[in-house]
Amino acid sequence: MIEGRVFKFGDHIDTDLIIPARYLNTSDPAELAKHCLEDADPSFAKEVRPGDVIVAGVNFGCGSSREHAPLAIKAAGVACVVAQSFARIFYRNAFNIGLPLLECPDAPRIPAGSRVRVDLQSGRIEVLDTGEVFTARPIPPFMQEIIAAGGLIPYVEKRLKTR
Amino acid sequence: MGQTIAEKILSQAAGRQVQAGEIVVARVDQVMAQDGTAPLAIQVFRQMGGKNPFDPKRVNLVIDHSAPSPTESISNLHKMMREFAWEHGCHLYDVGDGVCHQVMVESGRVGPGCVVVGADSHTCTYGALGAFATGVGSTDLAAALISGRLWFKVPETIKVVCHGPLPPGVFAKDLILYLIGRFTADGATYKAVEYTGSAIKELSMEGRFTVANMAVEMGAKVGLMEVDEKTWEWLREHGGGEFTAFSSDPDAVYAKVVEFDLTSISPQVACPHRVDNVSPVEKVAGTKIDQAFIGTCTNGRLEDLRVAAQILAGRKIHPRVRLVVAPASRKVYLQAMREGILATLVEAGAAVVTPGCGPCVGTHNGVPADGEVVVSTANRNFKGRMGNAKAEIYLASPATVAASAIAGEITDPRPFLK
Numbered sequence: 383m384i385e386g387r388v389f390k391f392g393d394h395i396d397t398d399l400i401i402p403a404r405y406l407n408t409s410d411p412a413e414l415a416k417h418c419l420e421d422a423d424p425s426f427a428k429e430v431r432p433g434d435v436i437v438a439g440v441n442f443g444c445g446s447s448r449e450h451a452p453l454a455i456k457a458a459g460v461a462c463v464v465a466q467s468f469a470r471i472f473y474r475n476a477f478n479i480g481l482p483l484l485e486c487p488d489a490p491r492i493p494a495g496s497r498v499r500v501d502l503q504s505g506r507i508e509v510l511d512t513g514e515v516f517t518a519r520p521i522p523p524f525m526q527e528i529i530a531a532g533g534l535i536p537y538v539e540k541r542l543k544t545r
Numbered sequence: 546m547g548q549t550i551a552e553k554i555l556s557q558a559a560g561r562q563v564q565a566g567e568i569v570v571a572r573v574d575q576v577m578a579q580d581g582t583a584p585l586a587i588q589v590f591r592q593m594g595g596k597n598p599f600d601p602k603r604v605n606l607v608i609d610h611s612a613p614s615p616t617e618s619i620s621n622l623h624k625m626m627r628e629f630a631w632e633h634g635c636h637l638y639d640v641g642d643g644v645c646h647q648v649m650v651e652s653g654r655v656g657p658g659c660v661v662v663g664a665d666s667h668t669c670t671y672g673a674l675g676a677f678a679t680g681v682g683s684t685d686l687a688a689a690l691i692s693g694r695l696w697f698k699v700p701e702t703i704k705v706v707c708h709g710p711l712p713p714g715v716f717a718k719d720l721i722l723y724l725i726g727r728f729t730a731d732g733a734t735y736k737a738v739e740y741t742g743s744a745i746k747e748l749s750m751e752g753r754f755t756v757a758n759m760a761v762e763m764g765a766k767v768g769l770m771e772v773d774e775k776t777w778e779w780l781r782e783h784g785g786g787e788f789t790a791f792s793s794d795p796d797a798v799y800a801k802v803v804e805f806d807l808t809s810i811s812p813q814v815a816c817p818h819r820v821d822n823v824s825p826v827e828k829v830a831g832t833k834i835d836q837a838f839i840g841t842c843t844n845g846r847l848e849d850l851r852v853a854a855q856i857l858a859g860r861k862i863h864p865r866v867r868l869v870v871a872p873a874s875r876k877v878y879l880q881a882m883r884e885g886i887l888a889t890l891v892e893a894g895a896a897v898v899t900p901g902c903g904p905c906v907g908t909h910n911g912v913p914a915d916g917e918v919v920v921s922t923a924n925r926n927f928k929g930r931m932g933n934a935k936a937e938i939y940l941a942s943p944a945t946v947a948a949s950a951i952a953g954e955i956t957d958p959r960p961f962l963k
Binding site: 394396398399402403404407408409422441444446448452470474475478533534538 | 581582584588592611619663664665666680681682683684685688731734735766819906907908927929930934
């Protein structure tokens with residue numbers, strides 16, 4: 383179960399905003415995390431804490447195929463991203479590196495700064511202060527296994543071992 | 546049941562008949578990564594226990610995003626790519642060879658019916674050659690590098706019928722910006738786009754690459770075109786091998802079919818900070834600019850430089866404007882030299898930089914200052930894209946960018962072309 387504070391962003395948050403190309407001189411997740419979303423919200427990287435949740439509108443992660451984008455978000459401590467919709471390449475990359483994403487049509491109504499409890503299995507998102515509940519599409523079981531393993535690489539390793 | 550081009554290519558690559566919605570594991574014909582994404586892919590390849598790429602002759606590593614290297618850390622990433630390519634015998638395109646998508650379409654190894662994955666979102670460019678080509682992240686790329694295979698969800702197709710001819714002074718870039726403005730940035734998410742109609746057929750291969758290149762700006766997985774005599778001629782000129790072309794069946798099932806009349810559109814401009822924030826040039830003409838940029842995988846090809854030279858010949862750029870030009874590849878650079886295009890551009894005041902992506906992605910070679918305005922032939926105008934979140938980027942055709950560089954403000958190029 384995920385519990386954390388909500389950081390809100392708008393529609394079409396692109397991968398250049400998530401991690402500008404000028405920082406692709408490293409693939410060290412901790413370095414990338416320092417600059418995560420800095421052009422959208424300069425204080426985000428400093429304020430985000432492990433377990434926090436990003437909530438956004440449509441087409442989150444559009445643009446470049448850089449896997450550094452979900453890596454930066456994950457390394458910043460974000461436990462999951464809830465958005466109305468995600469761009470295609472980002473969606474695949476995020477699960478591959480073990481960052482869970484939830485599609486929730488009502489995401490824009492989740493209050494900024496609120497504390498939420500998120501159940502990835504059911505897609506239930508509860509705002510703790512008010513008790514209001516939002517519903518996201520549950521993550522398919524196969525992708526939940528990838529997330530539980532920590533990404534595609536550990537998932538494949540685990541599968542190979544249990545063969 | 547009839548099949549679309551996307552379904553046919555994936556059927557062949559999966560070795561069975563497939564249709565939209567199915568998950569398939571498909572054979573991959575070519576794999577590509579650039580210096581922004583290859584280092585992470587190589588790292589993942591090793592973590593996955595990868596020893597050798599499935600077929601080094603199908604692996605292409607391109608140093609283009611920061612080429613030549615502007616910093617020590619990037620130099621070390623380049624070194625890692627070179628050593629990997631040399632060790633395994635992969636195709637290496639080094640500093641000065643060009644932008645990954647241009648070198649790939651010039652390679653003769655990408656053609657009709659191919660499945661190509663590239664760790665760069667604009668890999669969809671090769672759809673103009675009838676290839677199912679799509680951008681992936683570094684982990685997916687590493688998996689393809691090891692196995693020569695990757696899983697795909699067979700996409701539904703949106704058929705986009707473009708009725709031409711385009712009016713004089715209106716180019717492939719204007720066509721695709723117009724479409725993106727109508728579709729919006731997520732209008733084709735997870736879909737294949739099949740471009741057809743007289744306006745597409747009339748385009749040169751170079752123009753078709755421009756249109757296919759920007760399919761991802763409406764969220765599409767691939768931007769496919771039917772193969773015709775122009776496609777085969779391009780492949781012959783570039784030493785292309787044997788390929789099998791596919792076209793959609795008359796009874797193929799589409800998610801939707803959309804028709805556009807492009808016979809009376811104006812040159813188009815995408816305004817900050819969204820590619821789908823598109824206006825006809827008349828609406829934004831007069832916007833003061835500080836920098837103009839001609840280049841990229843969208844518009845750094847020969848005909849792009851030719852039209853810029855036609856407009857700039859015998860003229861000077863505005864004294865308060867910088868014009869940066871990056872030919873898309875070494876081949877383009879050389880031909881532009883031979884034709885005198887570069888002399889014309891440099892005499893007009895342009896700064897020509899090494900073929901590569903630097904200005905477009907903001908790694909080097911023309912980062913704008915705070916508050917500055919850039920008009921560019923690139924494919925993205927996101928906040929911070931060119932390296933400064935306090936700058937504004939407008940996207941337009943090479944003709945519009947060249948005319949704007951002269952006027953010092955966004956300008957309709959048509960009077961310059963008469």
